Amino acid sequence: MPAPDERWPWWPLLPLYPYGQRPTLVRELVPDQVWSFEQLQGVYYVAVPIRMTVLKVHGGLLLYAPVAPTAALRKALQTLEASHGPVHTIVLPSSSGLEHKLPVPAMARAFPDATVWVTPGQWSFPLLLPLDWLGFPARRTRVLFDDGVPHGDELHWSALGPLDLGLGTFMEATCLHHGSGSLLVTDALVSIGRQPPPVFALDPTPLLFHARERGSEPLLDDPQRRQRGWWRLVLFASYLRPASLMVPPLVETLKDALAQPERRARNHFGLYPFRWPAGWEAEFEQLVATQSDGLQIAPVLERLVFPRCRTQLSRWLRELAALPGINRLIAAHHEAPVACHPDTLASLADRLDSRAWAVDAGSWSLLASIDQALVRLGVVPAEP
Numbered sequence: 001m002p003a004p005d006e007r008w009p010w011w012p013l014l015p016l017y018p019y020g021q022r023p024t025l026v027r028e029l030v031p032d033q034v035w036s037f038e039q040l041q042g043v044y045y046v047a048v049p050i051r052m053t054v055l056k057v058h059g060g061l062l063l064y065a066p067v068a069p070t071a072a073l074r075k076a077l078q079t080l081e082a083s084h085g086p087v088h089t090i091v092l093p094s095s096s097g098l099e100h101k102l103p104v105p106a107m108a109r110a111f112p113d114a115t116v117w118v119t120p121g122q123w124s125f126p127l128l129l130p131l132d133w134l135g136f137p138a139r140r141t142r143v144l145f146d147d148g149v150p151h152g153d154e155l156h157w158s159a160l161g162p163l164d165l166g167l168g169t170f171m172e173a174t175c176l177h178h179g180s181g182s183l184l185v186t187d188a189l190v191s192i193g194r195q196p197p198p199v200f201a202l203d204p205t206p207l208l209f210h211a212r213e214r215g216s217e218p219l220l221d222d223p224q225r226r227q228r229g230w231w232r233l234v235l236f237a238s239y240l241r242p243a244s245l246m247v248p249p250l251v252e253t254l255k256d257a258l259a260q261p262e263r264r265a266r267n268h269f270g271l272y273p274f275r276w277p278a279g280w281e282a283e284f285e286q287l288v289a290t291q292s293d294g295l296q297i298a299p300v301l302e303r304l305v306f307p308r309c310r311t312q313l314s315r316w317l318r319e320l321a322a323l324p325g326i327n328r329l330i331a332a333h334h335e336a337p338v339a340c341h342p343d344t345l346a347s348l349a350d351r352l353d354s355r356a357w358a359v360d361a362g363s364w365s366l367l368a369s370i371d372q373a374l375v376r377l378g379v380v381p382a383e384p
Contacts, residue, residue: 091150
């Protein structure tokens with residue numbers, strides 16, 4: 001039965017799995033300095049981790065990229081407050097990521113003494129609304145870089161962007177926590193592991209759903225199925241429609257659904273419109289092989305946001321590589337923490353500058369067609 005303290009009542013504003021329930025995994029990443037609050041989010045069980053990072057700063061705590069502030073999550077934060085001081089800084093480090101933006105007003109209400117910092121160029125769709133209309137508290141909301149930066153003696157802040165997306169801007173604010181050597185990023189950089197992240201232990205359903213070959217199969221659980229489901233989720237999340245994926249005829253999908261002996265909401269009543277031919281694993285292997293020392297540009301952003309902004313992306317990576325003291329990276333999605341040093345970031349920039357990038361064929365085909373259609377319709381500028 002769903003736990004009452006894991007409810008998230010605002011989920012209809014962005015209806016992503018697991019909808020009104022948001023179990024949270026809390027992990028201490030650096031003793032007494034850095035913590036990770038992790039939840040799942042996705043569409044049709046294509047779920048990936050989303051992470052809020054909590055930093056110990058002078059006098060209290062800073063929340064970077066808030067997630068849904070359920071009662072259970074607030075209770076865990078209150079436990080940290082008892083030992084490390086109050087939550088007094090909340091940071092929205094993305095101008096466009098709705099999954100990061102939506103929880104911020106609720107988090108600000110939960111901690112009414114905290115100052116809220118947002119990146120410049122915040123936008124909403126379909127109407128561009130003022131921040132206070134979106135629930136951001138006007139009296140205690142500040143704009144990063146324009147109004148300064150929080151805890152500048154403890155944190156080094158850097159900006160990727162603003163990049164013109166036509167409808168709005170893309171901007172990501174990163175920070176280096178000098179005390180722990182932790183570099184916090186939001187969406188641009190990810191590290192994809194071969195095993196499911198720990199948060200799936202709270203809810204392995206997405207892994208088991210996509211580990212099957214047909215909709216008539218039950219959702220069985222074992223380590224091999226969890227890993228197979230994770231690899232497939234990664235391919236979906238990275239490319240939307242992987243090249244190795246096949247979609248069977250509707251009649252075949254319906255026959256499989258009718259053959260499912262336990263048709264219920266958890267298994268989508270047997271509906272599973274996917275086929276993974278033999279050898280599909282090579283596509284996952286190829287994806288992780290593109291990582292440079294375990295890091296890569298998030299594939300969706302590489303094809304939809306950065307193809308005309310390579311210079312800015314490379315410059316940002318090299319600016320980060322010039323910062324001393326980095327020893328780990330904590331991203332808002334996928335694996336964290338991962339080992340990261342200035343040389344790691346410089347190597348990634350060199351690799352991006354030298355390889356074929358944001359191509360149109362193979363697994364990139366669907367993303368490329370979306371990007372090309374947006375450019376053709378004038379929604380996205382050809383040259384930002």
